[in-house]
Amino acid sequence: MTPDLRLAATQACDVTDGCITCGDVAVALTVLDVVGADARCRDELGREETVATELVGTVQAGDRVLVHAGVAIERLAAAATGG
Amino acid sequence: MKFVDEFRNPELAQVLSREIAQLCEPNRHYKIMEVCGGHTHTIYRYGVQDHLPENIELVHGPGCPVCVIPMGRVDDGIAIAERDNVILTCFGDMMRVPGGRGSFLEANARGTDIRMVYSPLDALRIARDNPDRQVVFYAIGFETTAPSTALTILRAEAEGIDNFSVFCNHVTIIPAIKAILDSPDLRLDAFIGPGHVSTVIGCRPYEWISRDFGLPLVCAGFEPLDLLQSVYMIMKQFTEGRAEVENQYSRVVSYDGNPVALKVLANVFALRPFFEWRGLGSIAHSALQVAPKFAKYDAELRFEIPGVRVADPKACQCGEVLKGVLKPWECKVFGTACTPETPIGTCMVSSEGACAAYYNFGQYAKQRLTLEVLS
Numbered sequence A: 001m002t003p004d005l006r007l008a009a010t011q012a013c014d015v016t017d018g019c020i021t022c023g024d025v026a027v028a029l030t031v032l033d034v035v036g037a038d039a040r041c042r043d044e045l046g047r048e049e050t051v052a053t054e055l056v057g058t059v060q061a062g063d064r065v066l067v068h069a070g071v072a073i074e075r076l077a078a079a080a081t082g083g
Numbered sequence B: 001m002k003f004v005d006e007f008r009n010p011e012l013a014q015v016l017s018r019e020i021a022q023l024c025e026p027n028r029h030y031k032i033m034e035v036c037g038g039h040t041h042t043i044y045r046y047g048v049q050d051h052l053p054e055n056i057e058l059v060h061g062p063g064c065p066v067c068v069i070p071m072g073r074v075d076d077g078i079a080i081a082e083r084d085n086v087i088l089t090c091f092g093d094m095m096r097v098p099g100g101r102g103s104f105l106e107a108n109a110r111g112t113d114i115r116m117v118y119s120p121l122d123a124l125r126i127a128r129d130n131p132d133r134q135v136v137f138y139a140i141g142f143e144t145t146a147p148s149t150a151l152t153i154l155r156a157e158a159e160g161i162d163n164f165s166v167f168c169n170h171v172t173i174i175p176a177i178k179a180i181l182d183s184p185d186l187r188l189d190a191f192i193g194p195g196h197v198s199t200v201i202g203c204r205p206y207e208w209i210s211r212d213f214g215l216p217l218v219c220a221g222f223e224p225l226d227l228l229q230s231v232y233m234i235m236k237q238f239t240e241g242r243a244e245v246e247n248q249y250s251r252v253v254s255y256d257g258n259p260v261a262l263k264v265l266a267n268v269f270a271l272r273p274f275f276e277w278r279g280l281g282s283i284a285h286s287a288l289q290v291a292p293k294f295a296k297y298d299a300e301l302r303f304e305i306p307g308v309r310v311a312d313p314k315a316c317q318c319g320e321v322l323k324g325v326l327k328p329w330e331c332k333v334f335g336t337a338c339t340p341e342t343p344i345g346t347c348m349v350s351s352e353g354a355c356a357a358y359y360n361f362g363q364y365a366k367q368r369l370t371l372e373v374l375s
């Protein structure tokens, strides 16, 4: 099964790494495919999550987006990284 | 992972660190505030301060979403969760924030159903799956997170999900910076501007800081080299006699922000006249509430909220830490009564809180990653 990014993020929530959402962390993901307003996306480690895309307009497979709390908040240039 | 190495390269760090040192006037002390808790985390985790000359001091700011939640709002959340049939949902770090009546985790031990979610959309899914329960999302966060809450309310409306509501604690960064600049406690020379908040709001909202206060502000990314480069850009402004808003994080942040997200925010939320920040007190127009036209999704209208103000514990000096007046280790209870396992104050809860970041990666560090180690 493909590792689930959302599950990993929730489980990683501890005193050292903390909750990524509380920490205003956003991650750079690549769109795999689009289902309505949602997109299945993957991170550099191959973990996947479903992301809401209404705030960045139409996306297609291969696009890179910056994701925070399950929502894409910005489009990224092809080579850009989040942090 | 090449994409990360590029921003943690130790040789580049040395070059930058040398150039920063050259730009420093030897007899001047520079205080640069990083507003965002994510930056504080990077600074301690990678020992960024060690790469700066002694007369450049990084001061930690109020930009940790969990840290600024006052105790009374935690108690309000527990009061909602204690109602019959309610599932309260919140982000992970929020579970451990101490209120006047303990944390959400402790409330669960007494029988409430408070669940951790990663996204407000997960809270909406819980509402969809439990049509006979009231599902409330305890929203916290700055402008990075507020759009996801707004979007979730729009989706709830579109899907006709009525058993969902939001207890809104979203705050806005600009009034907090203003409160710090207006406070007599601290003299600052420049700001490192938040990265992901600026993805949404852009860089324009900071221009008054340069214009009215004559201070440089550079929006920065979250890798150690991003921070070093931002300090370099600030020092360059000093030597050239400029005070401007610059964007170091242009690979992600556009100067005008994300107009769609801003529109959604303006549609779904309204500014509160006042909101109490932990440690900073009540700040005008510094927080969001659900706009009247979405009133049915406002948990503050759906449930009776006690809304009591609870004073911070006497020993707690989070306010001074949040304003950058005290360093974490200068708080009387730091590392003794207050630790990440038994937090007294909020700054010890989230890893972006200055106290937790310093506790985990500062002198107590078992796992601090230095740039040298990464080479």
Ligand code: SF4
Residues within 6 Å of the ligand: B315, B316, B317, B318, B319, B321, B328, B331, B332, B333, B334, B335, B338, B339, B343, B344, B345, B346, B347, B348, B349, B355
């Ligand atoms: S050590 Fe604890 S009480 Fe003191 S400022 Fe930090 S979080 Fe607050």
